[in-house]
Amino acid sequence: MTAEGSRERGFWRSNSLTLSFGAAFLVVLGAQAVSGRAEFNEQLAVQGLQQIGLGDYLMSSDFAVDVTENWQSEFLQFFLYIFGTVYLLQRGSPESKELHKAGTESERDQHMGDHARPDSPRWAATKDWRQAVYSRSLGLVMAVFFLLSWLAQSVSGAAAFNELRLRQLQAPVSWASYLASADFWNRSLQNWQSELLAVASMAILSVYLRQRGSPESKPVGASHGATGVEG
Amino acid sequence: MLLGAVAVVAALSACGASQARRDGATEAGRFFEESLGSGNFRVACELLAPESRDQLEEEEKKPCAQALASQDLPRGGGVRSVDVHGRQALLRLHGDTLFLSQFDEGWRVTAAGCAPEPGDTPYSCVLKGA
Incomplete structure (x- = not known):
């Protein structure tokens, strides 16, 4: 070699x-x-x-809307999970922080500002807007991806919806009208509910079930009550 | 980057009824109306979508040109508006409204002599496919 x-x-x-x-x-x-x-x-x-x-x-709107409706819900799931787990807890889950750590935690805990380490990202060591942005960058990027995907879903969805309406000898509708349509909200909500179910399932099932070697699970022998422990 | 690419494709697919497509649908619709107006029903039949043509011949039990001549179709004039989404189009003319669809051979009329109905129901059309 x-x-x-x-x-x-x-x-x-x-x-x-x-x-x-x-x-x-x-x-x-x-x-x-x-x-x-x-x-x-x-x-x-x-x-x-x-x-x-x-x-x-x-290149069709039919393909674009089918892709983007799923993308937006995945990015929404991660955005909600990233921001939600700052404050929300689940006793016994490796997806949750320890129960006394709810909130954004201290700069010392987060190695920010004066408590930054030599190998910390540069913006983590600053004390201005750069720190504020960088300390939320993961959630913010997920939120931006969600909004862009949802916008793309709405635009392509309107086009696909109108193509179908023309095939059915119905007049097309405007983008604004499409935003209030059952098609748009059904596409959105059916994806959101499945993502929320997946997050809730992961949070609670990981309290009692294990996957040896996976960082998404607690160690196999960890107690059900151990919180914030990854395998 | 991929996300951006899909967003662009989505936007193109939505707003991307290019001028060429709009022109193509408009020209086909106007040519159809001109053929009807000049009594050139054979040419008008060639501008019908296959399903609409079959339906017309089946209902009238006549070849397309004869069947089309016996239809009480309005005569369309100047273009009021054209909406193109994907491969489908709605062409509103003074005096008539047409629905068209894009085929390999070009745009073809799927429904003619159409008028809006109250509410969100489909247009009622003198001539249409199944």
Whole structure:
């Protein structure tokens, strides 16, 4: 094994979580496109309309709304989880902080400002707006991704909705009208409820159940009452 | 970056009824109306979507051109507005309203002689597919 080969293997191993899930995301997104196009063409065939190729489907509002409605809910889930777990607790869950640590915690605990360490990110050591932004950056970015995805869902959803309405010989509606439509809210809410269920399930099931070796779980032998302990 | 790309695609897919598409739908609709107006029903039939043409022939039990001649279709004039979403279009003319759909051969009329109905119900059309 050369030093370069060892470094390369080290890179893949060091980043395997992101790389594996990123690659799986692209594969599944491709599979969604294939199945989505097939379903869309089935609808067109019923009305005797021109069926479309995969390239056209990838550029269609039907594909865009199906993708973005799921994206927005995932980013909303992480945004709520990141901000919610600052204040909300679950006794016995590794997803929760210890019960006496609710809130944003002290600068000492968070290694900020005067308590920053030599290897702390530069903005963590500042005492101005940069610290304020950086200390919330994970949640803020998730919130921005959520809002952008939701906006994209609303825009592409309106287009897909209007394309369907035209096929049904109905007049199209404006974007503002679409925001008040059942289609927009049904797409949004059906995703939100599933994300909230997943978070609540994870918070409570991790109190009593274990996954050996996973940082999302407590150590197998940890007591049910141990809070804020990761395996 | 990927998020941004999808946002752009989403925006394009929504607002992306390019001028070329709008022009294509408008031209096909106007050509259809001109063909009707000049009594060139054979050409008008070629501008009908297959499903609409089949439905017309089935209902009238005649070849398309003869069946179309016997329809009480209004004659459309100048363009009032055109809405294009994806591969579907609504063309409002003075005197008539058409629905069109994009095919490999170009835009084709899926419904003609259409008038809005009260509420959010579909337009009522003299000629349409199944």
